[in-house]
Amino acid sequence: MEIIILKNAESVAATGGELVAELLRVRPDAVLGLATGSTQLSLYRRLVKQHLESGLSFKHATSFNLDEYLGVAADNPQSYRSYMNREFFDHIDINKNNTFLPACEDGKNPILVGPRYEQAILDAGGIDLQIMGLGANGHIGFNEPSSSLSSRTRVKTLTKQTLKDNSRLFSEDEFQPTLAITMGIATIMDAGRILLLATGENKAAAVSKMVEGPLSAMCPASILQLHERVTVLLDEPAAAGLRNKDYYNWTYLQNESLKDRFGIIHDG
Numbered sequence: 001m002e003i004i005i006l007k008n009a010e011s012v013a014a015t016g017g018e019l020v021a022e023l024l025r026v027r028p029d030a031v032l033g034l035a036t037g038s039t040q041l042s043l044y045r046r047l048v049k050q051h052l053e054s055g056l057s058f059k060h061a062t063s064f065n066l067d068e069y070l071g072v073a074a075d076n077p078q079s080y081r082s083y084m085n086r087e088f089f090d091h092i093d094i095n096k097n098n099t100f101l102p103a104c105e106d107g108k109n110p111i112l113v114g115p116r117y118e119q120a121i122l123d124a125g126g127i128d129l130q131i132m133g134l135g136a137n138g139h140i141g142f143n144e145p146s147s148s149l150s151s152r153t154r155v156k157t158l159t160k161q162t163l164k165d166n167s168r169l170f171s172e173d174e175f176q177p178t179l180a181i182t183m184g185i186a187t188i189m190d191a192g193r194i195l196l197l198a199t200g201e202n203k204a205a206a207v208s209k210m211v212e213g214p215l216s217a218m219c220p221a222s223i224l225q226l227h228e229r230v231t232v233l234l235d236e237p238a239a240a241g242l243r244n245k246d247y248y249n250w251t252y253l254q255n256e257s258l259k260d261r262f263g264i265i266h267d268g
């Protein structure tokens with residue numbers, strides 16, 4: 001895994017934004033995997049800024065979000081569809097018909113959503129770059145600890161910790177969903193490249209387990225050790241528990257010089 005430790009959350013968003021822009025410049029019709037959550041907010045702000053100020057275009061891009069709550073209508077401000085429109089899609093030139101979330105319309109069978117979502121991803125040619133965050137419990141998407149490492153898009157029950165972590169976003173009298181439909185771990189692993197952003201000290205333990213811990217369903221993010229092309233962007237507090245921090249910093253410097261000399265590279 002390529003581990004890049006940056007001085008603060010803003011630098012994480014800026015570097016993430018550059019990577020996305022780089023991809024869109026080379027492949028304007030890229031298929032992007034997207035995430036919601038607090039960590040992604042500054043990345044979306046950066047990308048909107050690049051769109052408005054530097055003409056970065058999403059016109060030909062397609063997107064698939066990792067997850068969506070079950071039992072929350074698309075027009076509910078708490079839905080991930082609303083989040084994506086509000087924080088990102090409404091401010092760029094993406095064609096909203098090409099933006100997808102694993103949503104289940106009211107009255108429809110949620111069991112059917114997963115296989116259709118998988119098919120839609122395949123029909124689009126697969127995800128080029130999957131952007132994501134990390135749960136404090138090591139989840140990716142809503143693949144909670146003990147999720148099958150070969151899972152596909154399906155309904156998941158959120159853990160009490162995830163509900164507690166996200167309760168800050170719901171007012172006391174508001175319905176907080178306990179179920180979601182999420183891309184599976186195998187779905188995520190099919191992406192051509194993965195960009196994971198984690199910031200803040202409450203992510204430090206999960207970051208250590210993901211990068212340096214054993215491969216285990218109890219830390220779903222540890223599966224990323226098996227992916228060929230993962231870039232992890234961390235701020236200092238999120239990187240605080242890493243044992244090999246010096247090596248990652250050293251590797252980053254080496255990579256920068258390789259990039260200057262040969263225009264490459266990724267150190268996985």
Ligand code: F6R
Nearest residue numbers: 035036037038039133134135141
């Ligand atoms: C959201 C998602 C989650 C979040 C994770 C981190 O679409 O898939 O895995 O990325 O829970 O959330 P924040 O950034 O709010 O800490």
